[in-house]
Amino acid sequence: MEITRSNLTEKLEEIAEAIDQATFLAVDGEFTGLDKPDCSHSAPFDTAKERYFKLKEGSLEFLMIQFGVCAFKFKEDTQSYEARPFNFYVFPRPYTRQAPDKRFLCQSSSIDFLVQQGFDFNKLFREGIPFLMPTEEDVMRESLAGKHQAFSKFSSPAFVSPDGADMGPGKGPVQIPDEQKDFIAGVCNKISSFIETSESEVLQLAPCNGFQRKLIYQTIRTKFSAVHLETKTGEKKDRFIVVTKVASEDDLKKKEKDKQNAEIMELEEAVGFSKVMKLISKSGKLVIGHNMILDVMHMLNDFLCPLPADLEEFKSMVKCCLPRLIDTKFMASTHPLRDVIPNTALGNLQETLEKGPFTPAKVELMEGFSDYQNATDKYHEAGYDAYVTGCMFATMTNYIGNYKKPDPKPAVAPTEAVLKPFMNKLFLMRIADIPYLNLGGPDLEPNRDHVFHLSFPREWKSADINNLFAPYGSIHISWLNDSSAFVSLFKKDNAAVVLKTLAMTQSQYQLVPYNVYKSKAGVASSL
Amino acid sequence: MEITRSNLTEKLEEIAEAIDQATFLAVDGEFTGLDKPDCSHSAPFDTAKERYFKLKEGSLEFLMIQFGVCAFKFKEDTQSYEARPFNFYVFPRPYTRQAPDKRFLCQSSSIDFLVQQGFDFNKLFREGIPFLMPTEEDVMRESLAGKHQAFSKFSSPAFVSPDGADMGPGKGPVQIPDEQKDFIAGVCNKISSFIETSESEVLQLAPCNGFQRKLIYQTIRTKFSAVHLETKTGEKKDRFIVVTKVASEDDLKKKEKDKQNAEIMELEEAVGFSKVMKLISKSGKLVIGHNMILDVMHMLNDFLCPLPADLEEFKSMVKCCLPRLIDTKFMASTHPLRDVIPNTALGNLQETLEKGPFTPAKVELMEGFSDYQNATDKYHEAGYDAYVTGCMFATMTNYIGNYKKPDPKPAVAPTEAVLKPFMNKLFLMRIADIPYLNLGGPDLEPNRDHVFHLSFPREWKSADINNLFAPYGSIHISWLNDSSAFVSLFKKDNAAVVLKTLAMTQSQYQLVPYNVYKSKAGVASSL
């Protein structure tokens, strides 16, 4: 089901119900980009801490522009699932004058990729759902409440500026400066002849500046009781006051109440997609994703709370906001599934899971959610990817629950017991020897005695490095920049002899064991 | 005329001709955003230097996504212009594997604005013309030339890696490490049975890593002379070698030559829009824009050369790349036009220039360029805005050329003499007292003795500041942050008395003359 700003309010209850009834939720996000160059080059010998830092620095200025969540409900009687996939377009259009005007990064290759997949950017920018961070929402709610309260306190909008900002508690009216006196007198004349002679109910004053508007508000409210004032914004962002005739004090209050309600509604719409994320977070449900670390980081950072610099703090924050996570890419690349799954990319994995030894889990799209029934062309639409991820998760859960059991069951519910080995472990890409980020405890710190840091002249190519190491068998080079790289030995046993023969100070190159290099770098960066 | 990546190559000559024949060019750009928050808040008491720095820091990470250039040719016989407007969609899709994958900023409100105007982002991302900075182009040309030269030198691609990067001059082949021997032997067997028994002309090897590809290249070229090798990229970005049978050494050379030509064509396409900008720059023609400082900065920075930090260097650079510029917004807000033009915004200005005392210049759209004939709905399409800007320029030039002349001519050609007062002066927005950036000499340094820097408690509102200054007449407040602002007096003569009564060290606020504040800030920032 597609959700845009046109139908979010209407569908919010249905979304809440789907989340509430779910056995688990599968999610997926699409982004305007993945990584900034330089600062954040992921390397195969990053530590977990380093990788978190690189992702945080390099990925969060991009925007999540589509979010898919698919609610799966396990039905004991039929041993099958009911699925409700939602596909959200998300875009931070500055919804109200007070809403922040966000700046965000895009990456050409990511935009190109999405366009190739048929992503509709015009729909995104026109129909995307806005959102506010809770802190932004709080500021706006407070400011609105303050403004509304000030009104009820003075029981007259006389001292309330249009955006509620200028009025401190207990402050009185401003003195009218000499140069403004003519202007204000002109406005008063205009309004009094409007009240007395005009047949129209509404008078639009000419645009003027904020200070002049303030003066008009305070003067008019003391001079005339039969009018209501409101500031509006014109096409060219000019601000002007609209004067409306009122029959009585009650009529005035009602008009003011209506205006306040409209402002509250507008704020609710501006909070927008953050409401969905809060529903997911508050549900505490098991959340599934495929290669989901970036999704999780954006879900938290963009809609709930800016990410902390420290990895351990991040883990506490995830525990609090999304307490149970399973990454299907980690699941698929771990025993026992690893042995029967050659390639864990989403498309490949889906193919693998359709054949033996797997039995595809039974999943039924609920009424009103049938867009994805036989959709093979919807890949990389977030809602579809979330749906597929959930299906794969169900199938893999069945396999694991039945693994080496004498009498396999048609379906296995995703219980804590079955899923324990995979719980809260997020797949880490392109790290040679740390397969996952462990949200539930300390991260792995593998032995890297067979890894060396090598510095060399800029003219060197991989051939030179390969030649240098030729006597010690195959190597893997991971470039850091054009004059240094990490080199790891396939034959780990050769580490000692490499160290002995190559790790002396040389004029041409310099070789340092990984651990020595890291402890030096640590010292250097803490200076 | 709309130009996208589908028709640029075909239309380039027509564009060059239009530029070459032009009396002047009018330009306009559309951007993904205008300013970053914080660092670049334009203030009414910026100096020219400060404003340049703020624009450079705050605006250049956004992208110019549409560029309009309209070539106007003055015809003596009919005393009218022929116009040829071009509207370019520009987007840095990474065209080749070597082309940079650009990251750029977007601003929500700007995107929203463009969408409201009907801008088609899907077309932009799909059909936008790519571009390379000259330095990027040079690197790619050199690398390609090196690769092609290496081939002709060795007269065999044996020692040339697929991306031409691994081969230094005079370097020999790499030794095959033990673990790779089986793999290479397997490939050799496959190829020899392909040559001997297969009916197909082409064999696709399995994807493998760069080092393995290098080994395959060098081994195969020494073992087999009847095949040609080429590296291709698969759908999933995997790289594999394609083996093709060749009849003779000549056939091999021809295949290689065809491949080289295709690579050169691909590079030309990647240079893309930068070619258009180079044509404009090399033409040395008079270039017109409306409020054009950001357009000029992007034209240079994105396609010709990164902007320098120093304003004087920037002026030299503009002189070199775009030697004659006229800003119609500056023209319209300067004597004698200022007296007859109430509002210089593009749309308002166009309306004003259609009535007396103005006589609209005669402009005819040339054949094939009639999209804008009666288009009033094309505002904010760059090509249309460029066309309108050029028309307004012609009309204003007529007015100025005839100003206070006894017998006005029907049209006045845009000559140096007539335009001298406006040449190379770019309009500066929202600076109280410096109307333009003077590209042709030093900038104005107006007296600011009536301006004060005020620090105050965070709780203060404009009302408090207005109250403080009430005895000295109207003021203008320009906020710096929530505890400081510049305050300027309408009654400049009051500066001395304000200084005497308010500028003493106070517990609540602190008032410092503008000049004192600036010299202190200068010292602070140079520490």
Ligand SMILES: Nc1nc2c(ncn2[C@@H]2O[C@H](COP(=O)(O)OP(=O)(O)O)[C@@H](O)[C@H]2O)c(=O)[nH]1
């Ligand atoms: N001196 C030298 N530097 C290289 C070579 N190949 C790659 N590099 C450097 O290593 C960086 C990363 O390269 P690599 O990991 O191959 O590419 P990436 O993962 O696609 O960015 C490059 O930006 C270069 O600075 C080479 O052959 N010689």
Ligand SMILES: Nc1nc2c(ncn2[C@@H]2O[C@H](COP(=O)(O)OP(=O)(O)O)[C@@H](O)[C@H]2O)c(=O)[nH]1
């Ligand atoms: N203390 C205080 N700060 C203000 C007030 N109005 C504006 N500011 C500060 O000045 C900055 C710029 O405000 P302004 O020039 O009005 O808005 P802008 O030009 O739309 O960014 C704001 O971000 C605030 O930090 C006010 O009434 N009181």
